[in-house]
Amino acid sequence: MNKTTDFSYHITKYFGEYLPCVRNFSVNTIRSYRDTFKLFLMYCEHEHDIPTHKLRLKHITPDVIKGFLEWLKVARGSSVCSVNIRLAAIHAFFKYLQSREPQFIFQCQQIMAIEMARAEKPIIGFLSTNELRLLFSQVDESSVQGRRHAALLHLLYDTGSRVQELCDLRLRDLHLGENPYVLLHGKGNKCRNVPIVTEVAQRTERYIAENKLSAVKSQDMPLFFNRQRRPLTRAGVSYVVSKYAALAHRQMPTFPHNITPHIFRHTKAMHLCQAGINIVYVRDFLGHVDLATTEIYARMNIESIRDALENAYPELPSSNLSDWTGDSTLMTFLQSL
Numbered sequence: 001m002n003k004t005t006d007f008s009y010h011i012t013k014y015f016g017e018y019l020p021c022v023r024n025f026s027v028n029t030i031r032s033y034r035d036t037f038k039l040f041l042m043y044c045e046h047e048h049d050i051p052t053h054k055l056r057l058k059h060i061t062p063d064v065i066k067g068f069l070e071w072l073k074v075a076r077g078s079s080v081c082s083v084n085i086r087l088a089a090i091h092a093f094f095k096y097l098q099s100r101e102p103q104f105i106f107q108c109q110q111i112m113a114i115e116m117a118r119a120e121k122p123i124i125g126f127l128s129t130n131e132l133r134l135l136f137s138q139v140d141e142s143s144v145q146g147r148r149h150a151a152l153l154h155l156l157y158d159t160g161s162r163v164q165e166l167c168d169l170r171l172r173d174l175h176l177g178e179n180p181y182v183l184l185h186g187k188g189n190k191c192r193n194v195p196i197v198t199e200v201a202q203r204t205e206r207y208i209a210e211n212k213l214s215a216v217k218s219q220d221m222p223l224f225f226n227r228q229r230r231p232l233t234r235a236g237v238s239y240v241v242s243k244y245a246a247l248a249h250r251q252m253p254t255f256p257h258n259i260t261p262h263i264f265r266h267t268k269a270m271h272l273c274q275a276g277i278n279i280v281y282v283r284d285f286l287g288h289v290d291l292a293t294t295e296i297y298a299r300m301n302i303e304s305i306r307d308a309l310e311n312a313y314p315e316l317p318s319s320n321l322s323d324w325t326g327d328s329t330l331m332t333f334l335q336s337l
Contacts, residue, residue: 008052008053010100014097026189036086036090037093039068044064057107058107060111065087069086091111091114126267131248132157162187163234163237163238165185167232169182169222171208171218176205179195180198238260241261
């Protein structure tokens with residue numbers, strides 16, 4: 001192999017074969033990794049005067065990676081979270097590389113040893129039951145578009161799905177008879193069956209009938225689609241959510257006005273925890289691989305309960321309490337126990 005093309009060779013294999021075929025990564029994850037290396041190539045060319053066609057593995061030292069991360073923060077204005085995402089993509093590539101280029105093992109391990117930057121843990125936002133009802137009530141279901149939006153929002157909440165999972169839903173993924181459920185296609189093409197309540201199932205059935213999607217030939221159609229009858233995009237779902245969030249905020253100023261579709265997933269998880277559902281079931285419902293990810297919602301629920309109890313606890317008078325040890329009657333009683 002020509003040493004001048006070792007980086008291009010391995011990066012092509014990595015994106016062309018390893019990520020999609022061996023690791024079975026989703027399209028969105030691969031795109032995120034791709035964007036990281038597009039930025040890295042831009043950095044190497046602008047800051048180190050190394051054009052893409054001349055970049056070799058020996059050029060990519062730990063110091064270069066650290067410089068790249070600093071460049072992201074300073075020149076690109078990336079947040080700590082975004083920089084950590086880029087570093088995770090770089091770690092993944094060099095983990096892949098070390099077994100294929102043994103002479104670079106030490107270099108790979110040095111790069112993999114670069115630590116993530118510490119960031120304040122973001123507070124996970126979610127809607128209360130009343131806020132959720134207010135949002136749903138903003139939809140005018142007297143129109144075809146309103147009924148479509150209502151079906152989308154109710155299904156987004158009731159399934160606790162990621163926005164891409166909702167976009168990927170096909171008619172054949174819906175089972176709306178007795179004990180209705182939806183088949184979601186999650187990360188890494190992992191599928192899970194998620195039960196939905198009867199009211200949401202009936203609402204979805206009405207939406208399907210109104211849009212004439214009940215025919216057998218429609219089974220591969222996306223459940224929610226745009227004017228070109230292509231699957232609704234994440235941006236399309238975000239538009240629908242933002243529209244009704246703005247209306248709810250106008251009606252109730254304390255309503256969070258900058259919400260994303262993902263807040264429905266957080267909301268469903270919190271409501272399940274507040275209902276006392278076993279955390280293991282919540283994990284399976286959300287499609288989390290690691291239980292620790294789901295436990296965030298359980299801890300948040302405990303904090304909410306504690307805050308409520310502290311607010312409800314009566315204030316005690318500030319006067320000094322008498323010394324109970326001086327009460328001989330009480331002392332005699334306690335000693336007799």
